[in-house]
Amino acid sequence: MTKLSDTDAAHLHPETLALSYGFDPWLSEGAVKPPVFLTSTFAFKKAADGKQFFAWAHGEGAPPKKGEMGLIYSRINNPNLEIFEDRVALWEGMRHAQSFSSGMAAIATTLLATHGPGDEMIVCAPVYGGTDSLIHHFLRRFGLTAHFVPAGAEAPALAAALVTPRTRSIFIETPANPNNRLTDIAAMRALALHQLAAGRNRELLVIVDNTMAGPVFSHPAKVGADIVLYSATKFIGGHSDVVGGVALANDDELIHAIAQHRALLGGMPNPYTAWLLTRSLETLKVRAEQQQRNAQQIAAWLALQPKIRHVCYLGLLTPTDPEYAIYQKQHSGPGSLISFYLHGDEARAFAFLDHLKVFRLAVSLGSTESLAQHPSSMTHSGLTPADKQLGGITDDLVRLSIGIEHPDDLIWDLTQALDAV
Numbered sequence: 091m092t093k094l095s096d097t098d099a100a101h102l103h104p105e106t107l108a109l110s111y112g113f114d115p116w117l118s119e120g121a122v123k124p125p126v127f128l129t130s131t132f133a134f135k136k137a138a139d140g141k142q143f144f145a146w147a148h149g150e151g152a153p154p155k156k157g158e159m160g161l162i163y164s165r166i167n168n169p170n171l172e173i174f175e176d177r178v179a180l181w182e183g184m185r186h187a188q189s190f191s192s193g194m195a196a197i198a199t200t201l202l203a204t205h206g207p208g209d210e211m212i213v214c215a216p217v218y219g220g221t222d223s224l225i226h227h228f229l230r231r232f233g234l235t236a237h238f239v240p241a242g243a244e245a246p247a248l249a250a251a252l253v254t255p256r257t258r259s260i261f262i263e264t265p266a267n268p269n270n271r272l273t274d275i276a277a278m279r280a281l282a283l284h285q286l287a288a289g290r291n292r293e294l295l296v297i298v299d300n301t302m303a304g305p306v307f308s309h310p311a312k313v314g315a316d317i318v319l320y321s322a323t324k325f326i327g328g329h330s331d332v333v334g335g336v337a338l339a340n341d342d343e344l345i346h347a348i349a350q351h352r353a354l355l356g357g358m359p360n361p362y363t364a365w366l367l368t369r370s371l372e373t374l375k376v377r378a379e380q381q382q383r384n385a386q387q388i389a390a391w392l393a394l395q396p397k398i399r400h401v402c403y404l405g406l407l408t409p410t411d412p413e414y415a416i417y418q419k420q421h422s423g424p425g426s427l428i429s430f431y432l433h434g435d436e437a438r439a440f441a442f443l444d445h446l447k448v449f450r451l452a453v454s455l456g457s458t459e460s461l462a463q464h465p466s467s468m469t470h471s472g473l474t475p476a477d478k479q480l481g482g483i484t485d486d487l488v489r490l491s492i493g494i495e496h497p498d499d500l501i502w503d504l505t506q507a508l509d510a511v
């Protein structure tokens with residue numbers, strides 16, 4: 091066999107390249123799958139090589155050409171991390187990725203790398219509970235202020251009213267977790283560009299947590315995101331057996347700042363985690379598409395149930411909905427996350443959850459098995475009452491993550507649990 095060149099690779103799809111890109115079998119005894127490089131440190135052929143690699147790692151001098159940078163130490167770089175990063179960047183259509191030990195490590199490291207004391211953020215709420223706590227409680231201690239606006243069609247106008255000379259970033263989670271509200275990334279990008287044109291000396295970054303829709307059904311950088319973040323624990327890992335995260339950027343300086351801070355804070359994944367995530371990328375598209383097919387069927391069924399007051403699912407948006415146009419611009423499919431409101435309270439939601447037999451009663455999402463949980467008392471229990479209200483997180487809200495089981499079996503399970511409440 092002959093080695094795939096970069097020119098060849100440029101014509102191929104991520105689902106093809108996910109099986110081979112960035113790994114040369116002839117550097118590993120002909121192994122078809124990358125071995126796990128369980129080593130903390132790497133030998134330099136010459137002392138001068140070590141000196142040069144460290145200089146590049148510190149960002150000194152002219153950057154290395156492709157293939158010139160060498161391996162140093164597994165907190166800085168490791169083949170398993172690099173193979174995963176190269177492949178995940180292809181899925182997102184972006185130039186650079188850094189992998190992390192968790193989504194929270196990716197988010198925290200990225201925010202610390204790009205913000206300083208006195209900076210302000212504009213955050214579209216609701217965001218993931220951990221992100222919310224990080225911004226409210228941790229980053230505040232370091233002098234960072236955040237202004238929250240509700241996600242949705244009005245978010246760009248509300249954000250525009252809050253921009254000050256100290257605003258450093260707009261943080262977006264779209265679709266928002268758990269209510270699937272959409273925010274227009276291109277409109278936020280336009281707001282950032284408008285600020286630059288109006289004489290700002292610092293760029294306003296658009297940062298998007300794409301965990302809920304990506305990387306199969308949405309690509310935020312194509313509509314203007316500067317940084318894309320992931321909890322790789324979810325769709326990318328896809329089997330509820332690994333915790334990981336990713337930060338991606340096209341800009342060399344941005345990714346360098348993130349890489350530097352990852353090395354300082356030590357939030358990289360271990361080689362086996364990166365190997366598991368690389369394995370998962372091979373089946374990402376078939377999993378995500380089957381999950382989506384199941385979810386479309388289930389959402390349509392849920393919408394007809396009299397015991398359910400409202401279903402939040404991108405596939406149920408209609409052209410009269412203010413977020414429909416955003417959906418058309420930012421998504422190639424509705425994905426597999428559904429949330430719905432029962433007529434009732436926490437006791438009713440709990441009774442429903444307690445009767446499920448096929449769905450696992452567990453937090454997390456994007457995995458092969460279907461999961462159900464209660465955002466108000468579980469994933470979003472740390473939110474202030476005001477933020478819960480902004481996000482529509484009431485006590486009768488249930489969130490489902492649809493897996494790859496037979497859709498009839500999932501509907502059978504939902505039917506018997508609904509019948510019981």
Ligand SMILES: *Cc1c(COP(=O)(O)O)cnc(C)c1O
Binds near residue numbers: 218322
């Ligand atoms: C799960 C999740 C996170 C946190 O990721 P971990 O891998 O659990 O650290 C961040 N953002 C979103 C949208 C998530 O769903």
